[in-house]
Amino acid sequence: MKPPLIAFTMDQSPAADVRPFARGRELYFINAVYVRYLEGADCLPMALPTLLDHSRIPSLIAGIDGLLLTGGDDVYAGAYGEEVIPGQWRIDPPRTFFEIELIREALHQHKPLFGICRGCQMINVALGGSLWQDIASQAPGARQHRSPESPILTYHPAAIAAGSRLHAIVGRESLTVNSSHHQAIRKLAPQLQITAHAEDGIIEGIELPGEDFVLGVQWHPETMDEMSSSRALLEAFLASCRERSLAR
């Protein structure tokens, strides 16, 4: 049987990016850890850059077996009807609108969806939820979810909800997860369920109840593949992708 074809979304530097590697060019890029994570399992990873023309999204989704929504720059707050709070953060509106369409079409075609960090937030936004634009300034009492020395990761416990798909996958009631985010889910989309949260109440995992694999985690399993839960998450996602492509 052919390994499942898994598209993963990408980060984008704006044309005016002053970071040395960009040199003013508009670039699509991805942290190689996502590629290593996928190629460590039985699947065919495929990079999917942000497309500005959304007309072929249905054909695109029809051609893949699963979609991995990766981490990256901030989700554009306008997508959930808020003014952007000015700050130091990079925001990616084209990617936000592209991913919203990808997610809706993937749901429509019952293709498995796995969201990591920003990807978890995107599933919530695409289904009508909202985000804390900046945990530190908007959610009083919340712990540090991102090291000031980013990209160094900080770690915290996450409680896993009994009866959830996530719980069935990791087989644990609590996990120590890494944390590298300054945004998080605020208002949960009506169809979604919370599957994990930090001690401060910040949402760390969500899923869509039912048959379809639609699951998001706020942490980065791709950078902690020494942990069995990270491997189990990817394997469960890929198992759903294989099942789904067999049923076609």
Ligand code: MN
């Ligand atoms: Mn966290």
